[in-house]
Amino acid sequence: MIEKAIKEGTWVVLQNCHLATSWMPALDRICEETITPENTHPSFRLWLTSYPSDKFPVSILQNGLKMTNEPPKGIRANLLRSYLSHPISDPAFFGSSKKQVIWQKFLFGLTFFHALVQERRNFGPLGWNIPYEFNESDLRISMRQIQMFLDDWDLIEKESYHLCEGDLYYVPAHGPYQTYVNYTRSLPICADPCVFGLHSNADITKDNQETNQLLEGVLLTLPRQTGGGAKSPQEVVDELAEDILSKLPADFDLQIVLDKYPVTYEESMNTVLRQEIIRFNRLTHVVRVSLVNLRKALKGQIVMSTELENVFNSMLVGKVPAVWAAKSYPSLKPLGSYVADLLTRLHFLQITKEETHMDEKPEDGAYVKGLFMEGARWDRENMVIGESFPKILFDSLPIIKLKPGEMSKFQHENLYVCPVYKTSARRGTLSTTGHSTNYVMSIELPSDKPQKHWINRGVACLCQLDD
Known part of the structure; x- marks a missing residue:
């Protein structure tokens, strides 16, 4: 198909390339070997649509023109996009039902719901634990199903149904297509979190997340070179590694713990204590070894491996290194807070291990x-x-x-x-x-x-x- 279009000068559109990652190397070869200036018709165009994917060939991205189509932000923008796009903007579809009043109210309610579930994603875990992809295909299929199953027995019990608390968001009175568009344009650009069933504090959470994403992106662009009398990145990381190593306690002696708190059927907490100490010993061992080797690498005593370089880069921007996280308990804390939290946990285990007498425990629970x-x-x-x-x-x-x-x-x-x-x-x-x-x-x-x-x-x- 591509070869034919190259000769005839037509356009080819390959949709959803992220779903065919195994074919991406073949596409890369086609773009490099087949699509050449001397063999290609001047009117030929190759369009590729894809979600962000690390499997997409870098050479195609570098040699092609890139355009992004981001979803609209806000209830108003989402509703406008739905009503100004196909199929709602098609008069034949908008007026296709014999029960126009019910059909148009259902249609507006569905588009409002679609905007609602999309916008909840902006609030992170408060909105959805998993940010589901509610796309335009889902909306179109749902509209077709309503159109298909709408019958004479469907009715609207409340003519003035409000879509949330307050009088701002409601299903407009029955009218022509432009009535719904005009109503949508009258809505506020930024919706209050109560529209989504959330507390007003959710706006703060959303703003914090967007700010953190922005700052993380800025950190990636900062140069690693310093000027004047400022410390070099190597000196900063070396001092940080030395500080963490000085605070890190020695590994727990597991045998002493087993002798003092033997694993028995009657004492389940002894089993928990044993397992926790084993896990924390593994974690502190990884932290200690990686920091010692990193300091040696910074001094030129050993080779800076890829793993050590990743530890260096993470510590430089205040993140927990991936090699630590692989052995660690789940945590989203930055490096400084993570180390403080780790030391607190180790101190708690140390106190528990040294206790000679446990306080009276509850009979049950x-x-x-x-x-x-x-x-x-x-x-x-x-x-x-x-x-x-x-x-x-x-x-x-x-x-x-x-x-x-x-x-x-x-x-x-x-x-x-x-x-x-x-x-x-x-x-x-x-x-x-x-x-x-x-x-x-x-x-x-x-x-x-x-x-x-x-x-x-x-x-x-x-x-x-x-x-």
């Missing part, structure tokens, strides 16, 4: 301390979940006692089943249990509002924060 709630707060006066205070994104939960009980005791409406995650990213990979690797458990918390309210808020508990 366990106490949990240190959880944070995102998207809401714990109302300590009424002992229920409450709305977050303005500009306070996280709320420390009091000590919680987890006690096994019968499921039938929790089957009532005055509870919110709150998920607990290891980090604020919330998403992870699916484990053999069917749950995300970032998911810990769910806690039933008292509530004076229905569950769907807190689900829309994106309320969850976190084991640690990102700072």
